[in-house]
Amino acid sequence: MADRDENNENMTSTAPNVSVAVRIQEFPQECFKDTAIGKGAFFCEACREEISVKRSTIINHINTHKHLSGKEKLHQKAKRERDLAEVLRAYDEENHPIGETLSMNTRVFRLKVVTAFMKAGIAINKINCFRSILEESAYKLTDRTNMAQLIPVVHQEEKKNTLEELTGREISIVFDGTTRLGEALVIIVRFLDSEWKIQQRLLRFLLLAKSLAGEEVAREIISVLAREYGVATELPVATMRDRTSVNNVAVRTIKVIFPNILDIGCFSHTLEHVGEKFDTPVLTKFIKHWVSLFAHSPHAKLLWKDRTGKSLTTYSPTRWWSQWECIKQDLFLFYPHVTAFLTANRDTGTAPATTRKLLDIIANSEAKLKIEIAATVDAGEPFVKKTYSLEGDGPLVLEAYDAIIELENCVRLMHMPNVTQISSELAATDGPDQRDQEQWQD
Numbered sequence: 217m218a219d220r221d222e223n224n225e226n227m228t229s230t231a232p233n234v235s236v237a238v239r240i241q242e243f244p245q246e247c248f249k250d251t252a253i254g255k256g257a258f259f260c261e262a263c264r265e266e267i268s269v270k271r272s273t274i275i276n277h278i279n280t281h282k283h284l285s286g287k288e289k290l291h292q293k294a295k296r297e298r299d300l301a302e303v304l305r306a307y308d309e310e311n312h313p314i315g316e317t318l319s320m321n322t323r324v325f326r327l328k329v330v331t332a333f334m335k336a337g338i339a340i341n342k343i344n345c346f347r348s349i350l351e352e353s354a355y356k357l358t359d360r361t362n363m364a365q366l367i368p369v370v371h372q373e374e375k376k377n378t379l380e381e382l383t384g385r386e387i388s389i390v391f392d393g394t395t396r397l398g399e400a401l402v403i404i405v406r407f408l409d410s411e412w413k414i415q416q417r418l419l420r421f422l423l424l425a426k427s428l429a430g431e432e433v434a435r436e437i438i439s440v441l442a443r444e445y446g447v448a449t450e451l452p453v454a455t456m457r458d459r460t461s462v463n464n465v466a467v468r469t470i471k472v473i474f475p476n477i478l479d480i481g482c483f484s485h486t487l488e489h490v491g492e493k494f495d496t497p498v499l500t501k502f503i504k505h506w507v508s509l510f511a512h513s514p515h516a517k518l519l520w521k522d523r524t525g526k527s528l529t530t531y532s533p534t535r536w537w538s539q540w541e542c543i544k545q546d547l548f549l550f551y552p553h554v555t556a557f558l559t560a561n562r563d564t565g566t567a568p569a570t571t572r573k574l575l576d577i578i579a580n581s582e583a584k585l586k587i588e589i590a591a592t593v594d595a596g597e598p599f600v601k602k603t604y605s606l607e608g609d610g611p612l613v614l615e616a617y618d619a620i621i622e623l624e625n626c627v628r629l630m631h632m633p634n635v636t637q638i639s640s641e642l643a644a645t646d647g648p649d650q651r652d653q654e655q656w657q658d
Contacts, residue, residue, distance in 0.1 A: 239269045246278055247290055262286030300324045303373050313365055315358070325355040330366040331373075340364045378417050379445055382407065387447065388454035389477075391437060391466070394534075399424035401433065403440055414611065419445065430465025437466065438473050454478045458485040483616050487603040487623075488536045491596055498581045499588035502574065503539060506547070507531045509561075509570045516561055523557050524550050536603050540596045548593050548634070551586070554578070583642050590634035598626040 236258045240248045247261040257266045260277065263286045267277055277283055301320050304327065308316045315323065329350060333340055341360045351357055382405065390404040403420040420440045428436070441447040452474040457463045459481045467479050510516050510528055520528050529545035532538045547554065555578055562571045577585060602619045606612050 234269055234271075236269055239271075239274070242271075243274065243278070247287060260286075262290055297324050297328075300327055300373070303327075303369060303376075307369050307372065311368075314362060315365075319355075322355040326357060326363060327366050327369055329357065330363055331370050334367070334370060340367070375444075378419070381409075381415070381417065382445055382447060384451075386451050386453045388456060388480075389437065389441070389452055389470075390456045391433065391463070392457060393424075393427065393433070393462075399427055401428060401436060403437055405441075428462070430462045431469055433462060433466035434469035437470050442473065449474055450476055452477050454480055456480045456482060458482045480613070483619070484536065484603045484606045487599050487606075490599050491537060491540055491592075494592055494595065496588040496592055498577065498584045499543070499592060502577050502585055503543060503547075505570050505573045505577075507539075507542070509567050509574065512570075513567045515564065515566045519561055519564070519566075520546075520557055523560070524553050526550070536607075537596070537600045540592065540600055543589060544593050544596075547589050551589070586638050586642065587635065590638040591632065594632040594634050595630075598623055 236250045236256075240250060240258060248267070249259045249261055256269050258269065259265075260267050260283065263277075263283050267274060301324055304320065304323055307313070329343070330340065333343065340363055343357070343360045343363050347357050357363065385407045387405045387407045390406060391402065393399070393401045401420070401422040401424060402418070403422075404416060404418055406414060406416045409415050420436065422436065441452065442449075452470075453476050455467055455470070455477050457467065457480075467477070471477050471479075510520075510530065517528050529542050531542050555575075558571055558575050558578070562568060562575065602623055606616060606619060
């Protein structure tokens with residue numbers, strides 16, 4: 217009788233027309249699901265794909281690395297959802313939000329959707345555009361107003377995770393303010409994880425009605441680290457910031473609470489200020505009017521593109537070496553087009569006063585203008601490259617010394633190929649006198 221039952225079981229296992237339900241029962245430890253996707257197939261939740269009911273196919277499938285990895289991710293997902301459920305329960309006890317009586321599975325799903333939208337940078341008010349697809353094989357969502365009420369839960373969970381990451385770790389502090397789109401203060405910490413990878417976390421993004429004084433910046437930093445995240449006084453070991461007077465005061469103040477801090481000024485900011493020391497009076501006057509011309513005249517931008525085939529490199533006061541880039545891209549590479557462009561712009565009557573000033577500079581001091589453009593490009597090139605190479609999230613402190621030595625050698629040798637070429641061309645003309653020729657050659 218036992219042999220006959222075993223034979224019947226084997227026949228069921230290898231029968232060609234076994235139903236999906238029976239086949240799933242034969243593999244109870246696997247994450248298979250009958251979704252009525254079609255006769256002779258079912259769905260593997262670990263791999264997110266359809267699987268044939270053929271036994272040999274199933275056995276091959278469950279032994280693949282993809283399937284085993286997918287099962288592990290499902291276990292992690294289940295644990296994550298249990299953690300989110302605990303977060304929601306704790307939040308309910310304190311706030312009693314709308315929808316707390318819904319099933320926990322539904323609320324966890326909604327929380328995951330809100331988290332995904334925020335990580336992707338998609339506004340919550342667009343959630344209605346995605347409802348149909350998100351609800352297709354999952355739980356029901358709600359309108360954007362109610363979904364937005366989960367944002368504090370996401371923030372609370374992120375803060376909890378960050379607190380766990382920072383516990384007992386040495387950190388460096390990065391802080392800065394900006395007035396580009398409004399007053400704001402950002403505080404970031406960087407640390408090494410257990411795998412010696414640099415991690416970066418945003419602790420505070422503060423919108424302000426006015427700029428903060430140095431003591432006020434220090435107060436915010438101390439409040440975030442000591443009060444909100446409980447960072448021990450010996451754990452902050454460095455701070456990175458630009459060298460404004462406000463930040464100088466802030467660092468001196470926070471060192472009272474966190475004495476182990478090594479103050480590291482932003483070396484890229486220092487390099488960027490080198491360009492301010494270039495002594496180029498004609499070019500400085502010319503570039504001022506040049507920037508003004510395009511800042512107030514969309515027509516001038518279109519005319520430039522029509523003549524050169526390239527969009528104008530626009531100036532930004534908050535972008536490193538922006539003026540140098542304008543000089544190189546617009547005036548150096550496309551200098552043969554400048555006079556013709558300004559003449560055409562004058563004929564159209566666009567910004568006549570500014571255009572006339574630019575044409576007067578070219579008429580009276582073109583030789584000096586060319587030399588100063590070439591000198592600015594040649595002298596600024598190594599500084600621009602190092603400025604941007606030292607900007608990033610890697611261990612750049614290890615590269616800073618080499619960058620300093622390389623720049624020191626560049627200044628000492630001072631290779632100026634464009635100045636040599638331009639001065640030679642000008643010296644070959646009949647216009648400049650002998651003194652100017654000797655000066656350009658030098």
